[in-house]
Amino acid sequence: MSKVCNILPMSAVNVLNLVKKYKDFEAVKGLSFDIKEREIFALVGPNGVGKSTTLKMLSTILSPTGGSVEIFGLDIVKDSKEIRKIISYLPEEAGAYKTLTGYEYLRFMASIFFRDKKQVLKTVEYGAEICGLKDKLKDKVKTYSKGMTRKLLLSRAVMIKPRFAILDEPTSGLDILNSFEIRKIIKQLAKDGMTVLLSSHNMFEIEFLSDRLGIMNNGKLLACGAPRDLKEKFSTNDLEEVFIKLIQ
Numbered sequence: 410m411s412k413v414c415n416i417l418p419m420s421a422v423n424v425l426n427l428v429k430k431y432k433d434f435e436a437v438k439g440l441s442f443d444i445k446e447r448e449i450f451a452l453v454g455p456n457g458v459g460k461s462t463t464l465k466m467l468s469t470i471l472s473p474t475g476g477s478v479e480i481f482g483l484d485i486v487k488d489s490k491e492i493r494k495i496i497s498y499l500p501e502e503a504g505a506y507k508t509l510t511g512y513e514y515l516r517f518m519a520s521i522f523f524r525d526k527k528q529v530l531k532t533v534e535y536g537a538e539i540c541g542l543k544d545k546l547k548d549k550v551k552t553y554s555k556g557m558t559r560k561l562l563l564s565r566a567v568m569i570k571p572r573f574a575i576l577d578e579p580t581s582g583l584d585i586l587n588s589f590e591i592r593k594i595i596k597q598l599a600k601d602g603m604t605v606l607l608s609s610h611n612m613f614e615i616e617f618l619s620d621r622l623g624i625m626n627n628g629k630l631l632a633c634g635a636p637r638d639l640k641e642k643f644s645t646n647d648l649e650e651v652f653i654k655l656i657q
Contacts, residue, residue, distance in 0.1 A: 454625035511546035536568030556587030
């Protein structure tokens, strides 16, 4: 039976007994957790245990087989159109249009969400501030390093100021400097009022960023809590040891 993680009525996100089946394969098996407003909640686990599937269901890309999810009181099935107006999703393997400059890409993406030209300009200015690429935004995306591209994609995901941001491996494949800069951005966004759900294999990153985390394996939640509480509960010095004890 999957562990339940502190479901509270006033939480920003409530996930209850979430299930996803693909024919005979059950990828997510009764997952339950909540995310408080302005909280950074991390979902961690080995590859192929249902993390990305869960994130895709919360972002309304996939429909659940069973259970329920409410995001700021909206049901992900019944109110999917309304939910898409207040969330943003950054997939692990996201890409940008390489023939556009950074500015052009941000402007194009902003125009999808806003029709008012002043709002588009304001959104692009905010995106430019977040990514910190400065004059590099005048260059085509095809000239960007992986770190620069990831910063651009993160700014695209959050420049519309969603109430809830879903980030799948936000620093995947990046060097130490670029990873550190992106973590600072995410931390500041939460302080400014954004609720964040992220997935990462980097336990140092999870410990630095997350207020709470849920550890998954085989589609189920094994443990959930604040990093400090989990380390104390399992008598370990770091989250990697907690993770290994649970998975083994």
